Amino acid sequence: MTSTLDPTDAAARAAAPLAAAETAEAPRVVPPRRRTTRSRIARVVLYVVLAGCAVVFTYPFVWLVSASFKPRSDVFDNLLIPKNFTFENYLTIWQEAPIGVWLINSAIVTILAAVTVTASSAMVAWGFAYFRFRGRGALFALVIGTMMLPGAVTMIPTFLIWNGLGATGTLTPLWAQNLFGSAFYIFLLRQFFLGLPRELFEAARIDGANNWRIFTRVALPLCRPALAVTLLFELQASWTDLMRPLIYLRDSDTFTVPRGLKSLLDQFGFGGEYHWEIIVTASVITTVPMIILFFIGQKQFVDGIATTGTKG
Known part of the structure; x- marks a missing residue:
């Protein structure tokens, strides 16, 4: 028994999928203007x-x-x-306190502390990043573990050491501790060094460079943003540090700016009547240098924050 296919039915069946596709909801296209x-x-x-x-x-x-x-x-x-x-407040502050000497002392301490901790931390970080030796991970973990120690734990032993060396009352304890590096800055710089291609250092070694030349001529120029971040962090930390000047400084001629502000607060606060106009004026004088410093190093600071911590 043969059956013939109606052409009309065949055309309807072929058009059914097309009709269903047309009736399906089309994706909404947001106009460019919207x-x-x-x-x-x-x-x-x-x-x-x-x-x-x-x-x-x-x-x-x-x-x-x-x-x-x-x-x-x-x-x-x-x-x-x-x-x-x-303008009387600014005239009074320069007459009543040796704020110029305090600014000089703070500048000396801040520059020495920032330079020494940047250099020492960079050398230690380079050692952890470049050299391969047994126990490197455990030793680095020990260095990072020192960040968990509160400052109050080492405050008295450190004071006894500087007192035994006859350095109390001088500016030396405020910056010389940075000769041994900082765990935070070592971690920061190590992460940056790990992001540098190791092939660059191997090529420099093939050309005859020793470890010191590789570090100073190849590694350091490539990590300028990270060094700038470390330098700016320590400049700000040393400039605003009050605890160590309170411990080690006794003579007003050796005061730093934070220690000098504390003495002004004590001097102009007898009887509970604080001369806040003097305090705020001294605060402005000591804050402006940090603002200027940030604007000078803003580009390097942002570049360092953006690139530090990435490992290639």
Whole structure:
């Protein structure tokens, strides 16, 4: 028995999948103009949030600068533009305290501490990153483990050592400890050294360079951003350090800026009536150098933070 296929039915069956595909919901395509509008709105929101964060972070310093130009009675009036503008606070601070000597002492300590800890930490980090020796991992873990020790644990033994050496009352204990490196900076620089191609060092060795020349001529120039981060971190830490100057310094001629601010707070705070106009003025004088330093090294700082910790 033969059956004939109706041409009409065959055409209907062939068109059925096409009709189903046409009736299926097509993906929504966002017009380019709408996408541009959304991106602009998101960008505006981002800028508003960043501007708000900038205001929150900069307001304390702006308030501090404004208060330094106010008389004592107007320090806490919360007006950013002083009603009674005066330079007397800056004249008083230079007359009542040897703040110039304190700035010089802080500069000496800060520069020596930053340079020594950067150099020593870089050498130790290079040793852990480049050389292969037995027990390297355990020794590095021991170095990192020292970061878990609170400063109060080593404070008295360290003081006894410097006192035995006759260095108390001088600036030496404030920076000489950095000759032995810092565990945090060693870790930071080691991660950067590990990201450098080892083939560069092997090529330098084939050309006849020894370990010291490889370190100074090849490795160090390639890790300038990480060195800049270490240098800036230590500059800020040493400039604002108060604990060690409180322990080791006794004479006002050897005071650093934080120790000098503490003495000013004690000097102008007798009877519970603090001369806050003097305190805020001294704070402005000591804060401005760090702001200038950050703007000078901003590019290297950002590059170092962005690239440190990546391992190739």
